[in-house]
Amino acid sequence: MIEVRNLSKVYTTKKGTVTGVDAVSLKINKGEVFGIVGYSGAGKSSLLRCLNLLEKPTSGQVLINGVELTALSNRELRSQRLKIGMIFQHFHLVSSKTVFENVSFALKAARKSSKEIEARVTELLGLVGLSDKRDVYPSQLSGGQKQRVGIARALANNPAVLLCDEATSALDPGTTKAILGLLKEINKKLGLTIVLITHEMEVVKEICDRMAVMQDGKIVEEGNVYEIFSNPTQPLTQQFISTVLQFDLPPHLLENPAGTIIKIQFKGSIAEESVVSDVFQKFKVRGNILHGKIEYIQEIPLGIFVMELIGEQSEIAKAINYITERTKSLEVIHHAA
């Protein structure tokens, strides 16, 4: 439904040219929540803003529902843009207008009658949980409430796509969770395609179906969120994943350990199986769990455990083989002396 073909955005500045997006090709399916992550300057905003042509690509094509935006006249583009909503980190509300007026603005732009506007704004404020705030001004709202107004405004003209530019970066963790919950609800209820950019893996983990990692204007890794979280291949992706999934062992645990220290990753249903207790029953080894964590990504468990195995070397080797076979993921961190 969204297709980006060989898209580049080059900025010309007094000091020379800067490549914001470098020959990116990407397909985003209808109804999915797609996350684009990367550090500051990676090109996320440039790419997102090229999707609705807020930023004019230097070369390449953007197609939404088969319509090539990059080939449209300005007038045609204005009407196509109504099908693409956008929300921003700093909300971009008009401070002198009430909540009702802020949301109705987009409907006026689409030349709706006042009766239609009244009905639609009432419906939208109900959807985002702000029915009681219709006549207040933005300064009287919390950050989370302001973003709810931003979402209502973005949805006013029933867009097929919602672009989210760091939409939760200015919010505290609790409010972030609530806004992400609202976005997911809207995605499910309305079948809306959502594209979000963020530097926080927590956001991707929370609501995205698929994701891409950007660096220096390019996409370096792309795929299903669970697959990428459980098996990141690029060093940059591994760095991002480690912000959510990794943990450091206290150094003293690695000083003269009695046994062999292993790290096991349990993916999907294997996390619910009794692999560890089976090992203790089958082999003459004892063990201590030194660290452990289970995260749920797309409601599928992903567990990481660090264990010390103590026993005869031959029994430990058998236990390691057994766990490797069952989990397909085992790393020996320290071999027993």
Ligand SMILES: Nc1ncnc2c1ncn2[C@@H]1O[C@H](COP(=O)(O)OP(=O)(O)OP(=O)(O)O)[C@@H](O)[C@H]1O
């Ligand atoms: N209007 C502009 N003029 C010149 N250079 C720009 C412009 N906008 C972005 N750039 C440059 O393009 C590159 C990508 O920037 P972009 O804002 O897209 O990255 P980002 O990943 O969104 O980072 P951030 O999260 O900090 O916004 C950077 O080197 C940036 O300096």
